[in-house]
Amino acid sequence: GMCGDYDSSLGMDKEEPLNRFLSKVPKGRFEAATGPATLCGVGVDISDRTGLTERIAPFRRGPRLEETAPSFWS
Template identity: 95%
Template sequence: RVFMHPELDDPFQAGERELAACPLGEQADAVVIDFHAEATSEKMCFAHFVDGRVSLVVGTHTHQPTADHQILNGGTGYMSDAGMCGDYDSSLGMDKEEPLNRFLSKVPKGRFEAANGPATLCGVGVEISDRTGLAEKIAPFRRGPRLEETAPSFWS
């Protein structure tokens, strides 16, 4: 909830409500949560909160792939941020000129425009148990010209 409006739903209460309505292993074979938040600490605490009750919690929003992919003690796969899909020679996928201008001058000169360079595709691969619905393997995935390419070895 960092940098968010206080009147928005509490993600912990909302997660609890949704998991009660559709529990893993009963009404769902797998549960994947995209946690779109600013703070990695909030994403990690949420993952621990739902550990053993969901297959995967993967963070988004910061657009920077993290190297903390892991399987938590209860069997939930976790990664703080999968990264973005787009031009990494940019400012979060936007042409660098206007964001840089705003940092330097504090005065907007124009709109943010999408960067048009070669795209990088970022994500996460997870292998989920057919028996439990929990993660058995997790690894990052990256393809493109700007970041080191990687793919889960269990995809081979």
């Protein structure tokens, strides 16, 4: 899954991680991204009897991606 600003690097403003990757030298501190949050993951329906997964489906919430939720959550 993923959570945080969609336009970030692991929830951090992407400028410093990109600088470190390109130059191989840290030049500043990581700063938290401030954009709107996005949450992505999966919903899993597990059998109480067998402990095995019966259904799995994507979950997305936020302004940048099409929102979806597993139909078996309703």
